[in-house]
Amino acid sequence: MGIKLVRTCVLWVGLVICSASAAPLRASGTEPVLHHSEVVFMYAASDEAYRAYNATFVAWGGAESAEQVKRHHDLGVRCTGSMWCLTAGAENLHKDPKLLAACAVDIEGNPVEVPWLFDHTYQGTKSYFGCTNNPEFQKLCRERVRQALAGKADGLHVDDHLGTAGAAWWQGGGFCDYCMKGFREYLKSHATKEQLQQAGVEQIDDFDYRTLVRKHATTRQEYKKVQYKIPLMDLFLEFQAEAAAEHTRQLGQLAAEVAGHPVLLSANAGLPNKTHTYVVKYLTHVICEVGQNAPAGTKQIDHAIEAYELAATLGKPLAATASGQDWAFVKQNNGEELVRFWVALAYAYGQRFMVPHPQRQWCFSNELGTHWYAAPIEAYAPMYRFIRENAGCLDGFEAVDVKDHKPGAPANVLVTVRRKSGSNQVVLHVLNRDYDPQAKSMKSLSNVEVSLDKALFSPTKPTATLLSYDKPARQVDLVQNAETLSVRIPELRLWTLVLLE
Numbered sequence: 224m225g226i227k228l229v230r231t232c233v234l235w236v237g238l239v240i241c242s243a244s245a246a247p248l249r250a251s252g253t254e255p256v257l258h259h260s261e262v263v264f265m266y267a268a269s270d271e272a273y274r275a276y277n278a279t280f281v282a283w284g285g286a287e288s289a290e291q292v293k294r295h296h297d298l299g300v301r302c303t304g305s306m307w308c309l310t311a312g313a314e315n316l317h318k319d320p321k322l323l324a325a326c327a328v329d330i331e332g333n334p335v336e337v338p339w340l341f342d343h344t345y346q347g348t349k350s351y352f353g354c355t356n357n358p359e360f361q362k363l364c365r366e367r368v369r370q371a372l373a374g375k376a377d378g379l380h381v382d383d384h385l386g387t388a389g390a391a392w393w394q395g396g397g398f399c400d401y402c403m404k405g406f407r408e409y410l411k412s413h414a415t416k417e418q419l420q421q422a423g424v425e426q427i428d429d430f431d432y433r434t435l436v437r438k439h440a441t442t443r444q445e446y447k448k449v450q451y452k453i454p455l456m457d458l459f460l461e462f463q464a465e466a467a468a469e470h471t472r473q474l475g476q477l478a479a480e481v482a483g484h485p486v487l488l489s490a491n492a493g494l495p496n497k498t499h500t501y502v503v504k505y506l507t508h509v510i511c512e513v514g515q516n517a518p519a520g521t522k523q524i525d526h527a528i529e530a531y532e533l534a535a536t537l538g539k540p541l542a543a544t545a546s547g548q549d550w551a552f553v554k555q556n557n558g559e560e561l562v563r564f565w566v567a568l569a570y571a572y573g574q575r576f577m578v579p580h581p582q583r584q585w586c587f588s589n590e591l592g593t594h595w596y597a598a599p600i601e602a603y604a605p606m607y608r609f610i611r612e613n614a615g616c617l618d619g620f621e622a623v624d625v626k627d628h629k630p631g632a633p634a635n636v637l638v639t640v641r642r643k644s645g646s647n648q649v650v651l652h653v654l655n656r657d658y659d660p661q662a663k664s665m666k667s668l669s670n671v672e673v674s675l676d677k678a679l680f681s682p683t684k685p686t687a688t689l690l691s692y693d694k695p696a697r698q699v700d701l702v703q704n705a706e707t708l709s710v711r712i713p714e715l716r717l718w719t720l721v722l723l724e
């Protein structure tokens with residue numbers, strides 16, 4: 224199932240504003256995609272919550288059965304099944320010797336435990352990383368996909384998609400026979416003669432990377448100290464990341480077969496981290512946490528912007544949530560305005576910020592560990608309804624490269640410029656980042672002048688329409704001189720869209 228966008232025009236206070244309505248239909252033969260204007264829930268929620276937010280998609284599972292899928296479709300919401308590639312689980316490992324033999328292993332041949340699952344044990348057996356290069360663990364992952372898509376959901380979400388690559392990059396794993404065989408094949412097609420010579424590889428056909436590694440380290444402890452000095456390590460890590468990406472691609476293919484239709488395929492690929500970039504080419508979209516540095520107010524948002532821009536560069540839509548620490552800060556400090564800023568920031572950069580969950584938004588702090596934030600619907604739903612009502616000002620627009628033509632705006636104001644391909648429409652996203660931590664809100668700014676280089680845009684009718692979620696739309700004059708055009712926003716509260724055409 225997908226979304227068919229029906230373009231309509233809504234008359235609102237005498238202005239014509241592009242809009243779109245969603246119906247859970249998919250034209251035959253089209254690949255499902257995540258649109259810019261989607262309103263994404265991370266996990267399933269109540270019918271009332273979906274309606275309040277005008278939800279279009281549930282990203283991280285919760286619709287594994289036919290009944291659950293039907294409930295979502297009846298509400299016009301696309302939905303997903305979810306599975307993970309991290310571990311077979313302590314109990315399965317304890318009971319099934321074949322699965323225990325299919326774990327990621329270190330240079331000593333010992334299975335590698337998942338550090339953050341230290342308390343998930345079964346009769347003394349730990350939660351070890353499954354090896355996503357081992358056919359036995361792959362079989363288990365494929366079984367999980369069949370369960371996740373049993374209800375023929377619209378998409379598959381793959382959690383912990385890195386599998387063995389995660390164990391190899393950070394935990395000293397990736398050294399089972401299957402990994403060695405895979406790496407040997409990878410070297411044949413990816414290593415230069417010089418690289419092989421420098422590493423002392425004479426016969427690639429019987430090359431075993433473990434022999435080379437043991438010249439530098441024979442225990443996991445030693446290995447972790449010298450890992451990055453070992454020859455061919457860059458290629459080894461790259462191989463593991465590419466192999467995990469291919470594994471995810473194959474799971475997506477299986478999901479489509481089980482569902483009987485093309486599916487959305489996502490992974491929790493934590494951009495901008497490099498290890499997580501390899502899989503992105505195989506996904507329809509990315510679902511992940513993007514840290515917002517909540518204690519710094521709106522001052523340290525570079526990391527979030529980097530993640531949003533990287534997703535755009537990689538050509539895949541992203542739906543983000545904040546980190547557990549961010550949410551813990553919001554809960555403790557009543558930081559609703561900060562959350563609204565994060566929502567605006569993500570959409571301003573062409574991405575999406577997932578709806579703060581009305582019951583269970585995950586929070587984490589050192590003092591309280593895991594706890595939950597019940598995000599009040601009335602605090603956030605108006606923004607998301609605004610996004611749906613103005614889908615026509617979001618969908619089909621792309622970021623304009625403003626490197627040499629930075630828009631003019633006051634220091635506390637952030638502006639992104641997005642142009643609709645094949646039309647003479649530009650939307651400026653104007654964000655107030657003048658956050659007052661005492662008042663826990665933005666300081667409203669008066670008469671904010673934003674100017675744009677005419678090299679970027681020349682209007683056909685010199686008008687500007689201001690759109691914001693908390694006030695009716697209004698038209699303002701567009702002032703032109705030889706090189707620039709400028710628009711004055713009488714009151715910038717949090718986020719104003721300026722539609723130029």
Ligand SMILES: [Zn+2]
Pocket residue numbers: 326327328354355356357387397398399400401402
């Ligand atoms: Zn392996």
